[in-house]
């Protein structure tokens with residue numbers, strides 16, 4: 001009999017850290033290059049706070065043009081991969097931290113970046129995540145949130161009372177996880193973020209989307 005799948009997203013990524021980059025993303029290459037170009041234009045020269053950096057794929061890219069990056073993730077297994085990847089760079093700092101509790105960070109980042117994180121956040125917690133995120137940034141800071149479109153959707157195994165979609169992921173060792181993976185279309189994004197920032201813009205590509213906005217003088221997500 002199959003053992004019940006675990007639901008903890010942090011635990012799932014902890015177990016996946018060593019093989020996180022094994023997946024084939026060649027089909028998404030054009031999208032990724034476009035996202036990189038948009039990011040460069042938006043946050044070049046900024047002091048960036050990156051949420052849930054994982055193995056540091058976007059940390060590495062943004063380090064090329066950022067003044068500094070502080071990249072946080074809850075899993076030391078992810079941060080170990082990221083730190084060894086970026087060991088030579090002196091504008092990057094890694095910190096093991098829960099994205100829902102950023103209170104120990106010094107405030108004052110001029111940009112915030114969160115890639116492939118928001119789709120794993122319980123919809124009931126998105127507001128509180130944004131509140132803490134914005135508190136760590138200066139008014140006017142540029143925020144970039146990126147994630148997947150419907151095109152990448154795995155089978156939905158379950159929808160809970162907060163309208164979160166879950167999908168089953170099985171690791172090479174057979175461990176099964178049933179994790180939140182919410183897909184947002186442009187309407188959902190507008191609905192979720194229209195009152196939390198100024199100058200909102202959404203770029204919808206084939207496999208991925210990118211949302212950018214600026215933290216208002218008095219953040220309404222706070």
Ligand SMILES: C[S@@+](CC[C@H](N)C(=O)[O-])C[C@H]1O[C@@H](n2cnc3c(N)ncnc32)[C@H](O)[C@@H]1O
Pocket residue numbers: 009010013014051052053054055056057058072073074075078097098099100114115116117120
């Ligand atoms: C889909 S990965 C995204 C990694 C990276 N941003 C990227 O684009 O490759 C999600 C990441 O969220 C991290 N994570 C899960 N729960 C977290 C939490 N509560 N606080 C911070 N990071 C968390 C996982 O360790 C994992 O690295």
